[in-house]
Amino acid sequence: MCEANVYINRSGHEELLMEKVDRIIPGEDNNIFMENIFGERRVVQARIREMELVHHRVILEEISAEIKTPHAEIWLEPSTDHGHFHEGEEVKLKLYKGYNMSSDAELGLNNPGAYTVSEGVAKELDIHDHHGTAEINLGPELDGLIQVYVHEQGEQERYAKTVIEVGHHHHHGLTSIGLPLEITPCDYSHARMGESYEIQVLKEGNPLPNAEVRATYSSTNSRDYPHRLTTNEEGRAKIFLTARGNYLFSVQDGSIISTFTLMKSF
DSSP: OOOEEEEEEETTEEEEEEEEEEEEEEOGGGEEEEEETTSOEEEEEEEEEEEEGGGTEEEEEESSOSOSSOOOEEEEEESOSSSSBOTTOOEEEEEEEEETTEEOTTTOOOSOEEEEEETTEEEEEOEEEETTEEEEEEESOOOEEEEEEEEEOSSSEEEEEEEEEESSOOOOOOOOOOOSEEEEESSOOOOOTTSEEEEEEEETTEEOTTOEEEEEETTOOOSSOSEEEEOOTTSEEEEEOOSSSOEEEEEEETTEEEEEEEOOOO
16 A cells, blocks of 8 residues: 545644645745545645654644635535435425535525426425525435426526436436536446545536536535546546545536535435
């Protein structure tokens, strides 16, 4: 084994930046390029403080805050923690606004619209307040794979999307729903920790190559997205799932920010 986990020291506290890094290149302006065995790449502004190669640890020291003014994004999370809904169960989703799966109630939602898409048919949904959190209730009469998305207009146009599985053994048959900027699973199936998961980024229905896709998970302690992926010529990117819980993917193109929540069994 020649790879190491990279940590950054912020005010005396170490935070995990990237796992299983096998390439580190110091650059100009205190930038450090990192790449891991999964093909994920990242650049941070820091200096190398300590290298514990026997313990596969590299510790960086923060020079300036990695996040200066993070953009705001919206995303969906399920009310269940088992990765799918059972037949007859009320399907409820929560809508958040913030960054890196850290919601910020002060940002406020700008009159978003919510929609469900099943077998190519779109239906508008109600968004209501539930103890200070925006909630979408799809009811108990669903079955199969259902795609849900939310659209928030403004100078920064935001989309949030997820795929809901109601019942069991609905593993295939997903297609793009035609958002201006969309993240969609390449081959929907149950996603588990320790497996690879591939997504595709589409712009106006066409693959978007060389796009940066940020990826995070619900249990992260990092202030910024712990994973940065780059799409290939087919607009695809793959990540190895190393954490429990739901994952969030986010991509930005111009004034549009689009997210996709991978509902995952804990």
